[in-house]
Amino acid sequence: MPQSLEYLKETPSQTAGPYVHIGLAPGAAGFDIYKQELGWDIAGPNARGERIRVEGLVIDGTGSPVKDVLLEAWQANADGIYAHPEHAGAVEEGFRGWGRVITDFTTGEWGFDTVKPGAVPGRNGAVQAPHINLWIVARGINVGLNTRLYFEDETEANAADPVINMIEWENRRQTLIAKRNEKDGKVVYRFVIRLQGENETVFFDI
Amino acid sequence: MLKPGEFYQRDREWHPPAYVPDYKTSVARSPRQALISLENTVSEITGPVFGHNDIDGGDNDLIYNYAKPGESAIGERIILHGRVLDENGRPLPHTLVEIWQANAGGRYRHKKDTYLAPIDPNFGGCGRTLTDENGYYYFRTVKPGAYPWRNWVNNWRPAHIHMSIFGTAFAQRLITQCYFEGDPLIAKCPIVNTIPDPAAIDRLIAPLDLNATIPLDTIAYKFDVVLRGRRSTLFENRLEGN
Numbered sequence: 450m451p452q453s454l455e456y457l458k459e460t461p462s463q464t465a466g467p468y469v470h471i472g473l474a475p476g477a478a479g480f481d482i483y484k485q486e487l488g489w490d491i492a493g494p495n496a497r498g499e500r501i502r503v504e505g506l507v508i509d510g511t512g513s514p515v516k517d518v519l520l521e522a523w524q525a526n527a528d529g530i531y532a533h534p535e536h537a538g539a540v541e542e543g544f545r546g547w548g549r550v551i552t553d554f555t556t557g558e559w560g561f562d563t564v565k566p567g568a569v570p571g572r573n574g575a576v577q578a579p580h581i582n583l584w585i586v587a588r589g590i591n592v593g594l595n596t597r598l599y600f601e602d603e604t605e606a607n608a609a610d611p612v613i614n615m616i617e618w619e620n621r622r623q624t625l626i627a628k629r630n631e632k633d634g635k636v637v638y639r640f641v642i643r644l645q646g647e648n649e650t651v652f653f654d655i
Numbered sequence: 656m657l658k659p660g661e662f663y664q665r666d667r668e669w670h671p672p673a674y675v676p677d678y679k680t681s682v683a684r685s686p687r688q689a690l691i692s693l694e695n696t697v698s699e700i701t702g703p704v705f706g707h708n709d710i711d712g713g714d715n716d717l718i719y720n721y722a723k724p725g726e727s728a729i730g731e732r733i734i735l736h737g738r739v740l741d742e743n744g745r746p747l748p749h750t751l752v753e754i755w756q757a758n759a760g761g762r763y764r765h766k767k768d769t770y771l772a773p774i775d776p777n778f779g780g781c782g783r784t785l786t787d788e789n790g791y792y793y794f795r796t797v798k799p800g801a802y803p804w805r806n807w808v809n810n811w812r813p814a815h816i817h818m819s820i821f822g823t824a825f826a827q828r829l830i831t832q833c834y835f836e837g838d839p840l841i842a843k844c845p846i847v848n849t850i851p852d853p854a855a856i857d858r859l860i861a862p863l864d865l866n867a868t869i870p871l872d873t874i875a876y877k878f879d880v881v882l883r884g885r886r887s888t889l890f891e892n893r894l895e896g897n
């Protein structure tokens with residue numbers, strides 16, 4: 450018998466279930482308990498860059514909006530710096546780059562306000578186009594789904610993005626591009642996530 | 656100082672697959688295309704950082720964190736405690752752990768839960784804490800009750816506590832459920848059984864931990880959590896392009 454490697458195994462994932470709000474967004478479950486719920490303010494008041502709203506839907510394989518999803522967002526600031534000790538560079542005071550949002554119980558719509566992130570370094574000297582990393586959990590989702598939101602108006606950067614270009618099927622790349630609109634003078638990016646079926650969103654094993 | 660490198664790839668045969676027909680809700684919510692495997696970049700090896708300003712000291716005591724002054728939640732008083740480690744066996748200090756659960760009767764405080772077991776006016780059902788410098792965490796709560804759910808006509812969830820854990824990187828993000836040793840409903844649950852390997856299911860069952868009980872007061876269960884580990888950078892790290 451060779452020596453044992455002695456690695457531990459990752460704890461297996463289980464679905465977040467229908468009542469994920471109780472733990473991660475209790476106000477939405479219908480009660481007030483914490484001094485502050487986490488993840489409502491992604492960019493903070495001092496963030497530089499373009500203020501944007503990101504909104505969308507999550508659609509299941511039958512074409513229906515999923516109404517009990519929780520999404521988490523993770524993004525760099527406008528300079529392309531993540532608020533994390535392993536990414537060199539400072540972010541604005543109050544910029545966290547992380548947020549969590551839930552879907553409306555009747556419409557399935559979700560949305561959050563933030564700033565548009567900058568390009569961030571990729572592997573081997575490449576540059577990654579501006580993007581927001583998303584993690585999606587819900588009843589019926591056994592392991593949280595990872596995807597990325599890219600921006601429609603970043604045509605050149607998107608065309609050079611090493612992650613987008615890794616997707617073999619060019620028609621599927623479009624599923625990661627949020628559409629830019631203006632609503633009441635505000636820039637809104639719309640991002641529809643399709644869990645299954647026609648135009649299924651690209652999900653990553655990260 | 657050398658920065659650590661990529662995370663070990665997730666063992667997708669150890670985790671539940673997306674599509675498990677016996678867990679009916681997964682049928683329409685499971686991607687049919689293969690996941691695109693992504694080598695870690697700075698977007699995956701970083702993640703949100705939390706501190707003691709984010710939470711309150713009492714947030715981890717579910718017996719009292721929603722109770723009226725002088726009152727407490729009804730049910731079997733338990734401590735749920737353990738460590739958050741990575742696959743290399745290293746503790747993860749100062750990481751956020753959030754839990755939620757039904758009350759002792761199996762009822763959630765949620766506007767969408769209509770089960771006939773009553774709401775406990777002194778029980779919210781959520782808690783959160785940061786691990787200490789040794790990766791240790793603990794909660795005090797009441798043992799949740801089993802509850803029925805719509806899947807087949809007669810399905811009952813084993814007593815369980817939902818748990819959300821961050822680690823240091825978005826690649827480590829995890830939500831799971833903790834079950835309790837000796838519960839006959841575990842083996843019958845279609846959600847538990849989304850996990851193909853019985854050895855993996857065992858990792859979700861918290862043993863009774865008599866050493867950690869408070870005599871004449873609170874019984875204890877131990878639940879260790881393991882998040883993904885990462886390679887050292889002794890030989891090469893081209894993560895950030897140099």
Ligand SMILES: [Fe+2]
Binds near residue numbers: 468757812815817
């Ligand atoms: Fe549950």
